[in-house]
Amino acid sequence: MKKIISLLAVITLLFCLSACGKSDDTVYEGDGTNNTATVDLTTLSSTMVYSEVSQMMTHPETYEGKTIVMNGVCSLYYNTEDQEKTYYACVIKDATACCSQGLEFVLKDGQKYPELDTEIKVKGVFSSYNEDGQTYYHISDAELL
Amino acid sequence: MSFLSGFFGTLSLYFSRPFVIYAFVVGILISLCSSLLGVTLVLKRFSFIGDGLSHVAFGAMAIASVLKLTNDMPLILLITIITAILLLKTGQNTKIKGDAAVAMISVGALAIGYLLLNIFGNSSNLSGDVCSTLFGSTSILTLTSLDLIICVTLSVLMILFFVFFYNKIFAVTFDENFITATGTNANLYNLLIAIVIAIIIVLAMNLVGSLLISALVIFPALSAMRIFKSFLSVTVCSAVFSVICTALGLVISIIGGTPVGSTIVAVMIIGFIISYFAGLITGGKKA
Numbered sequence: 001m002k003k004i005i006s007l008l009a010v011i012t013l014l015f016c017l018s019a020c021g022k023s024d025d026t027v028y029e030g031d032g033t034n035n036t037a038t039v040d041l042t043t044l045s046s047t048m049v050y051s052e053v054s055q056m057m058t059h060p061e062t063y064e065g066k067t068i069v070m071n072g073v074c075s076l077y078y079n080t081e082d083q084e085k086t087y088y089a090c091v092i093k094d095a096t097a098c099c100s101q102g103l104e105f106v107l108k109d110g111q112k113y114p115e116l117d118t119e120i121k122v123k124g125v126f127s128s129y130n131e132d133g134q135t136y137y138h139i140s141d142a143e144l145l
Numbered sequence: 146m147s148f149l150s151g152f153f154g155t156l157s158l159y160f161s162r163p164f165v166i167y168a169f170v171v172g173i174l175i176s177l178c179s180s181l182l183g184v185t186l187v188l189k190r191f192s193f194i195g196d197g198l199s200h201v202a203f204g205a206m207a208i209a210s211v212l213k214l215t216n217d218m219p220l221i222l223l224i225t226i227i228t229a230i231l232l233l234k235t236g237q238n239t240k241i242k243g244d245a246a247v248a249m250i251s252v253g254a255l256a257i258g259y260l261l262l263n264i265f266g267n268s269s270n271l272s273g274d275v276c277s278t279l280f281g282s283t284s285i286l287t288l289t290s291l292d293l294i295i296c297v298t299l300s301v302l303m304i305l306f307f308v309f310f311y312n313k314i315f316a317v318t319f320d321e322n323f324i325t326a327t328g329t330n331a332n333l334y335n336l337l338i339a340i341v342i343a344i345i346i347v348l349a350m351n352l353v354g355s356l357l358i359s360a361l362v363i364f365p366a367l368s369a370m371r372i373f374k375s376f377l378s379v380t381v382c383s384a385v386f387s388v389i390c391t392a393l394g395l396v397i398s399i400i401g402g403t404p405v406g407s408t409i410v411a412v413m414i415i416g417f418i419i420s421y422f423a424g425l426i427t428g429g430k431k432a
Contacts, residue, residue, distance in 0.1 A: 045402030048159060051286035055164055058289070 039063060041070040041092075042121065049092050053101040060128065060137045068103070068139050069123045074114045075102060081132070088113055090122050090139070104138035114144060121145040152400070159399050167288045171348075172391050172409075174300035178345050179358075180365035180387035181307045184380050185318045185338065187366040193244065194232060195362040197251035198346040199355035201228045203278055204254035204261075206350075211265040218295065222347050228254075229343035233335055280354040280406050286399070296348055303341055314338065315376055353406035361387065364413040371417075371424030390416050 041049050049070070056063050072090035079085035091102035105122050107113060114120050124142030128135050159165050179195075186192060205224035209217030232246055259275060278284075288296075307314065313334050316324040321331045349358045369382035394409030401408075 044159075045400060047286065047399050047402045047405065048162075048165075049402075051164055052162070054287045055162075058287070 038067040038069065039126075041068065046093070050101060053092060053103065056103065056126065056137070057101065060126075063126045064128060064137075066126050067123065068126045069121070069145070070103065070139075071119065071121050072102070074116055074118050074120045076116055077104075087138075090120060104136070105142040106138055106140050107142050107144070111143065155400060156396070164286055164288065165399065167290070167293045168285045168405075169392065169395060171288060171293060171296045171300075172285055172395050173388050174297060175345070175349050176361055176365075176387040176391035176409075177384050178300050178303040178307075179349055179361040180383040181304070181380060182338070182342055182345060183362040183366040183387075184369070184376070184383050185314055186342065186362055187370075188318050191233070191247075192363050193247050193251075193359065194229070194342065195346055196356075196359040197232065197247040197254075198225055198229055198343055199350060199358040200251045200258070201225050201254040202347050202350055203355045204258035206278060207258035207261040211261050218347070222344065225347050226340050226343040229339040229346075230336060233339040233342070278350065278354060279356045280404060284350075284354075285395075285405055299344055299348060303345060306337070306341055310334065310337070318376070353409055357406045357410050360410040360413055361391075364410075364417050365390070368413075368417045368420035371420040372427060386416055386420070387413075 089102035124139035365383040365387035
């Protein structure tokens with residue numbers, strides 16, 4: 001009996017570890033459009049949105065070049081070195097409302113930025129940029145929906 | 146019908162994300178392990194030890210954070226295991242008795258942990274970090290593949306430990322004097338149980354947070370005891386109950402957007418109530 005249970009445990013271990021193979025190069029797709037390169041966060045529950053944005057922060061390379069659609073609150077951040085430089089971000093909270101994650105967005109030329117602390121819906125391309133020798137990620141060519 | 150197809154459509158969309166699969170694998174394994182040992186803990190009148198040790202793990206996490214350790218798991222495990230050994234092995238023979246020692250260590254570690262984070266913490270979102278650790282937040286849904294490997298390996302080791310030492314655990318749970326009289330080292334098995342409990346607590350912090358861990362230990366065991374009476378059937382029922390409640394809680398949480406930890410505990414409370422009435426109807430089975 002113990003041998004059978006041990007065998008089952010080892011099989012469980014191998015089965016569970018096989019889940020690792022799918023890890024970070026998997027393409028995440030939203031279901032909001034036919035475009036497979038779109039990650040539509042507006043169709044997800046708050047728990048899933050927070051987790052998905054968290055994944056974007058930890059594995060940004062997986063999402064680079066994809067179109068992101070997200071709802072959130074408009075926030076403004078200042079560069080710690082240069083206070084003249086500002087960054088707009090779309091911030092979302094987790095289900096317990098104690099943690100928040102945000103994605104910086106840069107609107108297309110000519111578009112007016114929304115009022116701070118208002119609910120916004122942003123659509124743009126997840127891309128990287130370099131600043132002060134560091135790589136950052138944001139939603140570029142964004143538009144407010 | 147359209148509701149069901151919509152529900153399963155959403156579920157399959159969510160399950161296309163690897164981090165959701167990680168969450169389910171880890172969640173189910175942790176709930177299985179905690180329920181197996183939960184029966185022993187409840188019977189040994191150590192129901193509250195999960196709470197105490199989880200607060201110690203929180204304190205250890207605060208120390209790791211202050212020391213800016215990139216991988217805090219080894220330090221948290223070490224401190225929690227030492228505390229578990231002190232509580233379980235020497236708790237009966239000290240001037241401060243079991244429940245008082247657990248309560249003292251529990252609140253002490255919580256307070257010191259928060260104090261350390263407040264004074265020496267380097268996070269820009271202290272309240273978020275604390276809240277996330279205490280209530281689990283979405284940490285189960287933000288696991289990396291390395292976290293998954295660690296959790297799965299430790300969980301399988303826990304299950305193997307329980308299977309291979311089932312008879313000894315059974316004996317230590319009910320009559321330590323008897324097992325000592327038969328020449329078996331009861332202290333050694335108490336020590337092993339303490340280590341296993343500490344590991345489960347540290348793993349479970351990702352799932353439900355340190356404030357809600359006790360639920361994973363207590364509810365499955367108590368629910369199973371409403372229906373069954375023998376050690377084996379209570380253990381099996383407890384494991385099944387725990388896995389079902391955790392899977393259900395996770396599904397409700399990701400579909401409904403509710404906090405993961407508290408949703409799982411809420412499902413367990415409902416499960417306990419159902420078990421209570423099921424026990425009244427069946428009268429509690431002996432086998």
